Amino acid sequence: MPKIKPNKKEINLNLFKTVDLIRSAEKGITKYYHEDDMKTPMHMSMGEEAITAGVCHALNSKDQVFGYYRSHALYISKAHEVRSFFGEMYGKETGCVRGRGGSMHLANPNAGLMMISAIVSSTIAPAVGASFANKVKRNGKIVAVFFGDGAVEEGVFFESLNFACLMKLPIIFVCQDNELAVDVLAKERQGFKSIPDIVKSFDCNFISSQSTDAEEIYELTNKALDLIKKNKKPAFMHLKYYRMLQHIGVISDFDKDSPRPKGGFERENYRSKKEYDEWFKKDPLKVLKNKLLKLGVSEEKVSQIEKENYLEVEESIKLAKEAPFPKKSELFDYIYAKE
Amino acid sequence: MPKNNNRLITFCDAINEALHQEMERDASIFVYGIETKMFGSLKGLEEKFGKDRFFLTPLSEEAMTGFGLGAAINGLRPVHIHIRVDFFLLAMNQLINMIANAQYASAGQLKVPMLIRAVIGRGWGQGFQHSKSLHSVFAHIPGLKVIMPTTPYDAKGMITSALRENNPVVSIEHRWLYWQEGHVPEESYVIPIGKGNLLRKGKDVTIVATSWMNVEASQAASILEKRGISVEIVDPRTIRPLDEKIIIDSVNKTGRCIVADIDWLFCGFSAEVAALVSEKCFGKLKQPIVRIGFADTPIPTIRPLENEFYPNAGTIVKAVEKMLKLKPVDLGKEEFYSHTKKFKGPF
Numbered sequence: 017m018p019k020i021k022p023n024k025k026e027i028n029l030n031l032f033k034t035v036d037l038i039r040s041a042e043k044g045i046t047k048y049y050h051e052d053d054m055k056t057p058m059h060m061s062m063g064e065e066a067i068t069a070g071v072c073h074a075l076n077s078k079d080q081v082f083g084y085y086r087s088h089a090l091y092i093s094k095a096h097e098v099r100s101f102f103g104e105m106y107g108k109e110t111g112c113v114r115g116r117g118g119s120m121h122l123a124n125p126n127a128g129l130m131m132i133s134a135i136v137s138s139t140i141a142p143a144v145g146a147s148f149a150n151k152v153k154r155n156g157k158i159v160a161v162f163f164g165d166g167a168v169e170e171g172v173f174f175e176s177l178n179f180a181c182l183m184k185l186p187i188i189f190v191c192q193d194n195e196l197a198v199d200v201l202a203k204e205r206q207g208f209k210s211i212p213d214i215v216k217s218f219d220c221n222f223i224s225s226q227s228t229d230a231e232e233i234y235e236l237t238n239k240a241l242d243l244i245k246k247n248k249k250p251a252f253m254h255l256k257y258y259r260m261l262q263h264i265g266v267i268s269d270f271d272k273d274s275p276r277p278k279g280g281f282e283r284e285n286y287r288s289k290k291e292y293d294e295w296f297k298k299d300p301l302k303v304l305k306n307k308l309l310k311l312g313v314s315e316e317k318v319s320q321i322e323k324e325n326y327l328e329v330e331e332s333i334k335l336a337k338e339a340p341f342p343k344k345s346e347l348f349d350y351i352y353a354k355e
Numbered sequence: 356m357p358k359n360n361n362r363l364i365t366f367c368d369a370i371n372e373a374l375h376q377e378m379e380r381d382a383s384i385f386v387y388g389i390e391t392k393m394f395g396s397l398k399g400l401e402e403k404f405g406k407d408r409f410f411l412t413p414l415s416e417e418a419m420t421g422f423g424l425g426a427a428i429n430g431l432r433p434v435h436i437h438i439r440v441d442f443f444l445l446a447m448n449q450l451i452n453m454i455a456n457a458q459y460a461s462a463g464q465l466k467v468p469m470l471i472r473a474v475i476g477r478g479w480g481q482g483f484q485h486s487k488s489l490h491s492v493f494a495h496i497p498g499l500k501v502i503m504p505t506t507p508y509d510a511k512g513m514i515t516s517a518l519r520e521n522n523p524v525v526s527i528e529h530r531w532l533y534w535q536e537g538h539v540p541e542e543s544y545v546i547p548i549g550k551g552n553l554l555r556k557g558k559d560v561t562i563v564a565t566s567w568m569n570v571e572a573s574q575a576a577s578i579l580e581k582r583g584i585s586v587e588i589v590d591p592r593t594i595r596p597l598d599e600k601i602i603i604d605s606v607n608k609t610g611r612c613i614v615a616d617i618d619w620l621f622c623g624f625s626a627e628v629a630a631l632v633s634e635k636c637f638g639k640l641k642q643p644i645v646r647i648g649f650a651d652t653p654i655p656t657i658r659p660l661e662n663e664f665y666p667n668a669g670t671i672v673k674a675v676e677k678m679l680k681l682k683p684v685d686l687g688k689e690e691f692y693s694h695t696k697k698f699k700g701p702f
Contacts, residue, residue: 080429114462125464130428135452141418142453145425145433152385152407152431172448175418182413350463351497353521 024231025311027073031230032304033321034069038092039301040325041101044333045088046266053337054105056118061089062260063228066300067192068093070233071160071253074241080128080146082139082161085120086259087132090162095127102332108339115342116350136197137163137170140189144180147187147250158241160188166197168211180250181219188240189220189252198263199282215252224254228298231307258295268292362541363701366504367533369511370396370472374434376543377518378404381432384518387412387419388436393474394533397436420446420471424454427469432518439485440473440527454523455498466521470514475617476530476567477665479694482656488618488649490565491627493525494595500524500548501594505569506702507537509592512546520548527594529567529617531692535700551598553605554702557587560611560675563602563628564588568615568647568666570698575671578689584675594624602628603635610641613674615666620648645674658694667691 022030042060049058061068064086072081072093083090091101095112104111104122111117112124120134130146133139143161150157167173168191180187191211195202208214215222221243223236233255240251261268263281270289308318342349364372378384378400385408386400401409412419416437423433437443443450450471457467475488494501500522504510510528517524554569555576564572569590576586589605591598606612612632616625625646632644650664669686676683692698 082425113460113464116462117460121460123461123464125428125461130465131453131457131460133453135448138421138448138453141421141449142425142428144418145422145427146429147425148422149426149429149431153429172415172417172421175413175415176421178413179415179418179422350459350461352500353458353463353466355521 025313027234028231028304028307028311029313031069031073031234032308032318033325034073034093034096035065035230035301035304036322037096037098037325037328038065038069038089040322040329041092041098042088044102044329045105048333049266055107056105056120057264058119058266059086059264060261060266061086063194063295063300064192064257064259065089065093066228066230066233066303067190067255067257068162069300070230071188071190071237073230073234074237075128075158075160078128079158079160080130080150082130082143082146082159083132084136084139084163084167085132085134086164087122087162088119090132091122091124091129094129095124098329098332099335100124102329102336103339106336106339107341108336109342110336110339137167137172139163140167140176141172144176144185144187147180147185148183151183151185158186158188158244160190162190162192164197165191165193165195165202165211166205167191168214169205177215177218177220177250177252184248185250186244187250188237188244189250191252191254193254193256194259196259196263196287199286201286211254215254218252220249221247221251222254223251226256228257228295228300229303229307230300231304258291260292260296362539363536364507364539365534365536366507366510367394367396369507369537369539370514370528371398372539372541373511373514373518373543374400375403377515378408380543381518383430384432384434385409385426386434386436388438389414390436390438393436393438393472394530396533416442416445417449420449421453423469423471424449424457424467427467427523428457428465432468432470434470434472434518437471437473440475440489441484441487443471443473444489450493450499451496455496458522459498467523468521469523470517470526471524472526472528474528474530477661477694478530480656481654483653486654488527490527490594491618491623494624498523499595501527502548502592503527503566503594504592505532505552505554505566505590507535507539507700509546509552511539512544513548513592515543516545516548519545524548527566531567531697532570535570535698537701546592549593549596549598551589551591551593551601553587553601554590555586555588557585558609559585560613560678561587561589561602561605561609562613562615562671564590564615565594565624566617568617569702570692571666571668572615572671573702574668574692575675578668578672578686579675582681582684584679584681586675597627597631599631599635602631606632606636607639610639611678612636612640613645613647613671613678615647615671618648619651620646621651623648642678645678647671647674
């Protein structure tokens with residue numbers, strides 16, 4: 017059955033709801049992180065929301081995604097909830113993986129969020145295997161695997177892309193290129209001409225964008241899905257974004273009010289305030305909000321969504337704080353499947 | 356034990372039969388790797404099950420291991436093969452960071468029914484990059500199961516078990532065992548993972564042996580039997596989870612324990628067994644535990660050094676003699692197993 021295409025206003029409203037929920041959740045993390053009850057290393061998503069929201073909105077709910085440690089945005093884009101998200105941030109029984117994962121290892125297989133890894137590039141190969149299983153089972157599910165530009169420097173990236181192309185698997189590789197590996201710039205790491213040059217030498221569909229507009233990413237993902245359907249080849253999306261905060265933690269490099277944390281990873285002045293300001297103008301949330309107003313959505317409607325998201329985040333944090341930790345007697349649970 | 360146990364087939368054919376029977380029973384099983392033979396244990400699979408369920412891959416051990424993980428969490432049962440365990444080392448990130456933790460990290464929402472078969476053992480000039488064992492390395496990791504079948508009967512039953520198991524299993528198979536014959540029933544049967552085997556009953560000394568070392572221990576036991584020494588051989592068959600009881604019961608009975616592992620001793624499985632025995636059998640031990648294994652060097656490639664590197668039945672006989680304070684006997688007339696004289700079985 018052909019998908020009924022929603023209208024532009026509807027698409028942007030849905031994308032805004034998601035992107036604003038992601039941003040609200042991360043604001044919630046920022047607000048409460050100093051209490052030191054969320055004992056999990058935070059790799060914040062601010063800046064990448066257009067990519068995860070755009071791609072996931074184009075996918076069906078049964079489709080599957082794989083990601084890496086910077087995955088708050090991916091989780092919320094796919095699972096559309098923050099209750100078990102915050103349960104996990106607080107390490108509680110109510111967390112999406114019952115407190116076994118934390119920020120770096122979120123998963124919600126029922127919502128199609130299959131695996132997140134804290135090791136760069138490590139879910140690319142499992143994503144290819146999952147895609148193979150979907151093809152064998154002819155269940156029509158698409159896999160999208162998200163990774164950064166640093167992952168392209170790992171051998172397993174090439175191995176996995178090679179095999180996916182060889183086997184003509186229904187998979188989208190989503191390279192979220194922020195030109196940074198912690199604080200090491202792409203030009204300091206990459207001896208190849210460019211990521212597009214590499215990918216174009218493989219037998220797959222290639223799409224690229226610099227946009228921070230989630231709608232544009234959504235449309236490009238639909239294009240990728242059409243191409244996969246038509247020529248049976250995997251798709252590779254090379255998407256640029258700007259990481260607004262530091263590699264880890266809840267402050268930006270240019271946050272005058274926050275002193276640089278002791279033991280922080282970043283070198284001084286590895287990127288410029290000018291660049292930050294330019295990208296900030298294109299903040300994915302701002303882009304969507306302005307567009308909604310231009311499309312005739314009322315300010316009240318927008319504020320209402322923002323308020324709902326804010327309240328949902330506050331309620332989720334409250335519930336997470338109240339929830340119990342896993343019992344001590346459960347230390348040995350889940351190591352092996354019982355049957 | 357199943358009936359109809361008189362047919363003699365090789366270890367290799369026993370594994371092959373297990374694969375055929377399980378792949379017929381369960382359409383989710385597929386076999387893949389970088390070669391099509393595995394000493395003949397894969398014969399007929401491609402013809403019978405087609406290229407969708409038996410295929411060659413690029414030389415990409417890490418990605419192909421992660422590929423198996425992804426297929427497994429999506430409901431298939433991958434069997435990944437490595438003609439040398441040494442090649443599998445390229446995939447340690449996927450094995451140890453990803454596969455071993457996948458069920459835990461998802462709080463049991465994902466299952467990883469995956470079998471990885473890897474060949475170990477001496478060969479002509481194989482040396483340090485083609486003949487390590489590494490079972491201790493894999494068994495160190497919570498979340499993995501590690502099996503080392505010795506007899507053809509075990510091989511069929513344990514591979515069948517592994518193919519019905521919802522956990523990742525690494526099967527370590529010694530290449531010299533592939534040729535030996537043993538009694539194997541035609542019908543399908545399982546040997547539970549985690550259950551050891553009392554390979555030989557005795558009363559004077561317990562030898563806990565792994566994989567090929569059971570062949571050496573059996574020959575040593577026959578040599579010693581002629582002198583009235585009764586050796587008990589315990590083959591754990593599974594390294595993790597270990598059947599502790601079968602080892603403890605045997606050592607409590609004999610009061611003496613030799614561990615003959617097909618590996619280096621330092622931080623190895625032999626150390627694990629020695630620790631277990633000293634914790635659980637301390638009061639019954641008549642003498643300190645003795646460990647036998649590889650020399651503590653990289654694995655030599657040339658025959659004369661190889662012969663120094665590997666322990667054999669003679670090493671075990673000498674250890675028992677020393678333990679029982681017997682006069683060393685002349686082993687010059689004994690013919691030990693070698694590259695040319697292979698054990699043909701049955702036990």
